[in-house]
Amino acid sequence: MNTAAGSAACxxxxxVLAGAVxxxxxxxxxxxxxxxxGGANPATTLxxxxxxxxxxxxxxxxxxxxxxxxxAPKTDDVPAVLKGLxxxxxxxxxxxxxxxxxAGRDFGYEIExxxxxxxxxxxxxxxxxxxxxxxxxxxxxDSLIAANIALPDLTADTAFSGFxxxxxxGDGGAVSNFALFQGASFFRLVAEGQDFGINARALALRPxxxxxxxxxxxxxxxxxxxxxxxxxxxxxxxxSESAAAAFRLTLTPGKEASVAGIDGTVFARxxxxxxxxxxxxxSYLFGALDRQKVDDLRAAAFSVEGLAIRNGSGEPIWRPxxxxxxxxxxxxxxxxxxxxxxxxxxxxxxxxxxxxxxxEQRPSLWIEPQDDWSEGAVTLLEIPSDxxxxxxxxxxxxxxxxxxxxxxxxxxxxxxxSKGWPDPLPPDLARVTDSRAGRxxxxxxxxxxxxxxxxxxxxxxxxxxxxxxxxxxxxxxxxFHYPERRTxxxxxxLDPGSERASELRLGLRRGQERASETWLYRWTP
Numbered sequence: 001m002n003t004a005a006g007s008a009a010c011x012x013x014x015x016v017l018a019g020a021v022x023x024x025x026x027x028x029x030x031x032x033x034x035x036x037x038g039g040a041n042p043a044t045t046l047x048x049x050x051x052x053x054x055x056x057x058x059x060x061x062x063x064x065x066x067x068x069x070x071x072a073p074k075t076d077d078v079p080a081v082l083k084g085l086x087x088x089x090x091x092x093x094x095x096x097x098x099x100x101x102x103a104g105r106d107f108g109y110e111i112e113x114x115x116x117x118x119x120x121x122x123x124x125x126x127x128x129x130x131x132x133x134x135x136x137x138x139x140x141x142d143s144l145i146a147a148n149i150a151l152p153d154l155t156a157d158t159a160f161s162g163f164x165x166x167x168x169x170g171d172g173g174a175v176s177n178f179a180l181f182q183g184a185s186f187f188r189l190v191a192e193g194q195d196f197g198i199n200a201r202a203l204a205l206r207p208x209x210x211x212x213x214x215x216x217x218x219x220x221x222x223x224x225x226x227x228x229x230x231x232x233x234x235x236x237x238x239x240s241e242s243a244a245a246a247f248r249l250t251l252t253p254g255k256e257a258s259v260a261g262i263d264g265t266v267f268a269r270x271x272x273x274x275x276x277x278x279x280x281x282x283s284y285l286f287g288a289l290d291r292q293k294v295d296d297l298r299a300a301a302f303s304v305e306g307l308a309i310r311n312g313s314g315e316p317i318w319r320p321x322x323x324x325x326x327x328x329x330x331x332x333x334x335x336x337x338x339x340x341x342x343x344x345x346x347x348x349x350x351x352x353x354x355x356x357x358x359x360e361q362r363p364s365l366w367i368e369p370q371d372d373w374s375e376g377a378v379t380l381l382e383i384p385s386d387x388x389x390x391x392x393x394x395x396x397x398x399x400x401x402x403x404x405x406x407x408x409x410x411x412x413x414x415x416x417x418s419k420g421w422p423d424p425l426p427p428d429l430a431r432v433t434d435s436r437a438g439r440x441x442x443x444x445x446x447x448x449x450x451x452x453x454x455x456x457x458x459x460x461x462x463x464x465x466x467x468x469x470x471x472x473x474x475x476x477x478x479x480f481h482y483p484e485r486r487t488x489x490x491x492x493x494l495d496p497g498s499e500r501a502s503e504l505r506l507g508l509r510r511g512q513e514r515a516s517e518t519w520l521y522r523w524t525p
Contacts, residue, residue, distance in 0.1 A: 001277075001373045001399065001411040041068050046125055046220050046237075047134045053222065054132075058235050059265060062246040063408070066267030070241045073217065075121040079152040082117030090118035092147060099143040100166070101128060106228050108168040110175050113137055113160045114182050115144075120161035122184075127222040134222070163221060165232070167253040178253050184215045185238045189417040190363050192255045197282060197303040197362030198342055200415065202238050203245050203266060204276025204396055208329070208381055216240040242270045257418035258363075261370075265410045272403040276379070276396035277411055278367045280342050285388040288436040289521075290322045299353045301388045303362040304342045306435075307380050307395050308423035308517075312336035316425055316517035318432045321382055321393045324524055328382040331398070340378045341366035342395055345421055345433065357388070366422035367397075370412040375400040430454030430488070430508060430516040445475065445495045446523060450506055452516050457481070457488045463508050463515055465490055470503035472496035472523075494523060 043064035047053060082090075093115060098104065101111035113126050126137040139159035141151040162182030166175040169192035177196065181187045185202035205214040222235040236247040243266055250261040266275070282304030286294040302321075309317040311334045319330070321342075343364040346352065352359045376399040383392035403409050416422040425431055430452040440447045457463065460481040467474060467490070476493035488508070496502055502523045508516035 001369070001371055002409060044068055047127070049135055051134045052132055053129045053134045053224075058220075058222065058237055058246040058248075062237055062239075062244040062265070063267050065239060066244040066269050067406075070239070070269065072241075073122050073219065074158075075123075077158060078116050078121050079154075081149060081152060082115060083121065085118045085149075087118055089149070090115075090120075093117075093149070094145050096143050096145055101137060102225070107226055107232075108175070108228055109178075109226065109232050110166045111137070111223060112164040112166065113139075114162045114164060115159060116161045120183060122161060122217050123158050124160055124162055124218045125157055125220040126160050126163055127220065128225060129222060130225040162218065163223075165223075165234075165251070167232075169253050169255055178258065179234075179251055181218065181221055181234070181236070185218055185236070187249075189251065189258045189260055189415070191258045191417060191419050192253070193361070194363050194417075194419065195358060195361045197344065197359075198365045198417075199281050199391060200260075200365065201276070201279035201281070201396070202236055202247050202264065203243070204279040205240060205242060205272065206274045207276050207279070207379075207394060207396065208327070209274055214240050214242055216243060216245065242272060243268055256420060257416050257422060260415040260417070261412075262415065263410070263412050265408060266403065268403045268405055268407045268409075271405050275399055275403065275409075277373075277399065278340070278369075278413055279394065279396035280365050280367075281391040281394040282342050282344075282362075283385070283388055283391050284321050284323055284382075284393050285385060286323060287320075288434070289320055290437065292439070297353070299351060300346065301352065301354065301357070301359065303344060303359055304393045305345050306343055307340065307378070308343050308366070309334075309340045309378050310338040310423065311378075312338065314338065315514070316423070316429065317520060318517050319380065319520045320432075320435045321380070323385055323392065324382050325384060326524075327384065328380075328522060328524070330380040330382075330522065331377040332380075333377045335375045337369060337373055337376075337378060337397065339366055339368045339423065340395065340397070341416075341423060342393065343421065343423060347419070363417040363419065364422055366416040366418065368414045368416070369397075370414055371410075373397060373399070373411065425517060428454075428456045429514065430457055432517060432519050433487070435519070435521070440493045440495070441476075443495075444525065445493055447476075447491070447493050448504070448521075450490045450519050451487050452490070452508055453485065453487045454516070455486060456510075456515055457486055457508075458483065460488055462510050463488065464510070466505075466507045466509055467492060468505045469494055471499040472502045496523065496525075500525060 138156045165179040167178035186199045188196045203216045216238045220237040224233040226232045231252040234249045238245040245266045248263045252259045284302040287300040306320040381394040385392035433453045434451040436449045473495045475495045478491040480489040504521045506519040
């Protein structure tokens with residue numbers, strides 16, 4: 001990661017935004033010009049119909065905008081018929097079959113532009129690039145099916161809030177959901193057959209900072225026509241009061257994991273001392289660690305089970321998330337992280353018993369930096385929530401260095417949106433497969449059970465348990481070996497006394513060697 005040097009303050013919080021799901025408009029052969037306000041400087045203006053598109057086109061526009069006064073998008077012009085739609089009514093709008101962008105072409109992808117409406121009021125200019133030339137995507141209300149809604153006439157530059165991308169995941173067959181770009185700078189991918197879950201964020205600024213979070217917004221999304229069977233490239237222009245940024249995303253659909261290669265450059269309008277890179281967020285309502293106050297027939301409800309980290313020294317960390325009574329902020333200081341991500345390790349229907357949402361079908365998201373991310377912290381925010389729709393778990397990398405006004409910072413990473421556990425572990429290390437908690441022997445004591453699974457646990461007599469609590473007392477510790485499941489369960493009781501929080505740390509060792517990933521958890525009443 002290339003950046004101007006500096007220092008940073010400690011991490012804080014963020015606001016909760018709803019996830020993005022939407023409807024679609026269709027592509028017609030007509031050409032429309034998508035004018036974007038960018039001030040007097042023509043270098044800040046988005047390309048018009050027939051303009052050439054080159055590798056540095058969006059970079060140059062973002063750089064020029066960062067050097068100019070910020071022009072906020074107009075958001076109060078959404079027609080009332082769309083603005084007043086309920087979420088269900090908005091999501092029910094869908095394209096006429098065969099009218100999506102590239103429908104009937106041999107690209108293996110179809111684009112469904114998403115209307116502005118309901119909670120999505122920010123206009124986003126949409127373009128395709130074919131043969132090196134830009135064409136704005138026009139709006140045609142006759143290409144949409146919207147039951148009991150009289151869709152208004154709109155212009156191409158005010159009609160859309162993002163797009164859904166559908167892909168063919170293998171030879172033959174129909175296209176299905178692959179990617180979604182909508183809301184602030186949020187985007188999602190899935191592997192074949194999955195439901196949308198975790199939201200990624202192209203850029204975060206001051207998440208939950210006492211000064212207030214600043215939400216960079218998609219201003220333009222440009223999709224290159226791919227060769228058949230090849231990845232698809234999406235270019236994104238992102239902007240806010242303090243920064244402008246350009247992103248190049250190379251998206252590859254997969255049966256077990258879809259991959260996004262991300263090359264981003266941030267341009268600072270003002271000094272940036274709290275930047276969030278690789279941001280991702282998901283929902284966690286309750287699970288086996290914290291269901292004592294839950295009256296719900298389901299076994300669990302979450303799209304994110306925990307945060308996985310492979311730090312710069314190679315230590316693998318597993319931090320289950322939870323739904324706290326008060327805001328929780330955790331910072332894992334590091335240098336040169338090898339990867340981190342929000343994981344959905346629970347993969348069976350029985351883990352949730354939810355016949356509507358099927359949380360077991362949501363992806364895990366693992367990020368691998370592809371350049372030097374230097375010093376900083378993987379930061380985890382856990383926000384109290386009373387709804388499974390709130391994306392109340394947020395993780396990101398916070399660089400230690402500030403980015404000075406007028407400075408530029410480039411970063412490169414790879415995202416894995418997976419059905420499995422994409423966070424890699426050496427084969428001799430055991431992985432945490434379950435974490436549970438319940439009432440202890442008396443008072444406010446809590447009993448914990450952590451299951452480790454791996455081939456290296458075949459000889460449990462060689463395994464040592466390393467367990468500690470930052471406050472309170474560990475009053476009990478037992479182990480149970482289940483060879484048929486390759487599992488070692490560690491059972492322990494915490495007596496917190498009068499303390500209101502305790503950082504728990506648990507790992508398995510074989511002599512001086514690590515035998516498992518490290519389990520971390522913050523207990524609070």
